[in-house]
Structure formats: structure tokens, C-alpha cells
Amino acid sequence: MVDEKKVNQVVEARNGFELPLLLFAGFRSIIDALHRDLAEHGHPETRPAYGFALQAVGPDGAAISEIGRRLGVSKQAAGKTVDKLETLGYVERAPDPADGRRTLIRLTPHGVDLLTRSAEGFDRLRAEWARTLGEDRLNALERDLRTMAPGGAFRLDAAGWFTG
Amino acid sequence: MVDEKKVNQVVEARNGFELPLLLFAGFRSIIDALHRDLAEHGHPETRPAYGFALQAVGPDGAAISEIGRRLGVSKQAAGKTVDKLETLGYVERAPDPADGRRTLIRLTPHGVDLLTRSAEGFDRLRAEWARTLGEDRLNALERDLRTMAPGGAFRLDAAGWFTG
DNA sequence: TAGGATCGACAACATGGTTGACGAAAAAAA
DNA sequence: TTTTTTTCGTCAACCATGTTGTCGATCCTA
DSSP: OOOHHHHHHHHHHTOTTHHHHHHHHHHHHHHHHHHHHHHTTTOTTOOHHHHHHHHHHOTTOEEHHHHHHHHTSOHHHHHHHHHHHHHTTSEEEEEOTTOTTOEEEEEOHHHHHHHHHHHHHHHHHHHHHHHHHOHHHHHHHHHHHHHHSTTGGGOOTTTTTTTO | OOOHHHHHHHHHHTOTTHHHHHHHHHHHHHHHHHHHHHHTTTOTTOOHHHHHHHHHHOTTOEEHHHHHHHHTSOHHHHHHHHHHHHHTTSEEEEEOTTOTTOEEEEEOHHHHHHHHHHHHHHHHHHHHHHHHHOHHHHHHHHHHHHHHSTTGGGOOTTTTTTTO
8 A cells, every 4th residue: 555645745855846836826726716707797808917007006096107116117117007007997097286297097996896806806715715725724824925935925016027 | 912813814814815925926936046046057047937938848859839839829939939948058949850840849958957957946945945834834835735726736838827 | 642730930910028318397405 | 596406207119928820841631
């Protein structure tokens, strides 16, 4: 009879490359599930990158340069992203009465709806993970990831990172 | 005195969006650490996407169309990627004696070196995680991720997925 | 052996990033 | 208060990486 525990240890020891792929696969499965849900509820054109961009706009609005800083891209690239989000109806431009140079970018009701539904969707997906794994295991998983990637959970500069 | 366990539950319950960000942050921290190491050992120009592409080539070589299928992109896009990898000295083209239509893409010694160092680097990084979290916790983390993202660990079509 | 499928290349185009330059406006210094 | 410096948003040019359509050459098969 095979000692499965030992087999697992051997397999895991020679496959260090599996860990990053598993982390990415978990991220991807959540994002894909969320966007399937969003597509069925009024947001069929939304891409993962748009969600990050809308988070960078935030509930109070932000200047284009500020959005660029939060996303880790140039203000020119942020301007193109805002153009796209504006075309899709997620944000609107407004002059900043306090600063004539600035254009204030604000969420439209459609944009607020996207963020609201996303938050609900993420909560629902986390609840699914908790149902399958158990709340304790999921808490431990999150705690371990906070330990190994401190501060990483609140960075928004994800879009162009992979291809560089 | 504050019941930290309860506080954690409340905080985690209202922050379902943190789970995907933590997964991505973990993936990213590993990939970034690996590429810092690679940059210091003869591979300063390597991007994460190139590693995926070289994995798609594999130790036995592959045709361009096959690489495209493995990466989940068109054969034309795969051809451009191969051009890039060839310029950087990671692969070489050779005619396929068994099929006049095919161009066989093979790893050069430089490409083999990148994959070898990557495998070693991933093993080393996994050992770091095991040292910090404990082997048991890390095994549990990997097992849980295999449960929640079955089959996801062996997909190579990651490059263009995010921006779509 | 004729017809259809596949391979890799070429061209044209879309998207989303970069840098450099610029006028307008605000902030800081003189 | 005037001058200088910084910041904001936009325009233009360019680069990287993906797409679709087309094509000749080659292979497979009915």
C-alpha cells in the first residue's frame, strides 16, 4: 500500500513551481467567476483591469494624475484609461472648482453599481470558499498570505505588471 | 480587552475583496523575487511572460502553432513571441525534417539555463515559505488551493488574460 | 490523385503602455 | 507683488503584444 502522505511530500518537494501557479489559479478563478456574474447583471464589457481602475477612482473621485499614481502608470496612460471608462459610462469628467488645472473624475451610478456588485460578488465567493474549506482554514490561508506578501493586498498597480 | 478572534472575523467578513488581492500579491511576490534573482544571474531582460512561453516550448521543442495553442493565443501571436525569444537568445529555429511546413522551436543552452535557474529559484522560494509558515501550513495552503482551483496550476495562458 | 486541412508568414489594425513637449494654472521663492 | 518653479491634462510619436484575414507550401485523406 502506498503512503500517500509521503508521496505528496516528495511530489511537493520537487515542484516548487506549483506554488505560484496555484496562487495565480486561485486569483484567476475568483476573478473569472466574478466577471461571469457581472456580465449577467448589466456589465458585460467589464474587464478585470477596469475594476482596478474604478477602485483607483474611489467613491470621492480623483484627479487623473492621482489615478495614474495609484495604478502605477503615467498620467497619460491614466488619461487613456479614463477615456475608456467614460465611453463605457462608468465615470464622468467634471472641472475642479478649487483647482483650474484639475479634471475631477467621478463614478457615475453605473460605476457605483459595478463596485457595489463586485463587493457583493467577492463576499459571496469568499463565502463559497469558506463553505468548502471551512472558515478556519480560509482564515489561516489569508493570514499566511498576509505574512508572506505584506502590504501586497492593497496595491492596485496590477494591470501592466505581468508583461512589463 | 478586545477579542481579537472576533475582530478578525468581522474584518474578514466585510472584506471579501481581500482574498483575491492576497492570492495575487502572493503570486506577484514570488515572481518578483524570482526575477530579481534571474536578473542577477545572466537573465536581466527576462519578463514573467517569457518564462511561460519557454515552458510552452518545453525541453523537446515545439512547432509555433503548438506553442500558440499551449499559450492560448493565435499562431501569429506565438510567432511574434518566438521572434522575441530568438532575438534574446532563448530559442532557435530549425526545419522539421519530418514535416516541411513546420518550423521546430528548440531551447538554446541559454533557454535551458533560464528554465533550470527558474526551477531552482522556485524551489528555494517555496523553502522560504516553508521556513516561515511551517511545512504543514504550506502543504495545507497548496492543498486548499488545489481544491478551489482544480487544474488551474498547469495552464500557461496567463499573459493576456488580465487585460483581455 | 484531387480536395481539404494545417503550417508559418505577411499585412493591417486595436489596445494599452511609454517618453517628450506644451500651455494653463497653482505654489513657492524672490 | 512679481518671478520662478512645479503640477495638471493633453497631444504626438512610438513600442509591445494581441487580433483577423490572406496566402503559398506542404501534408493528409477520401
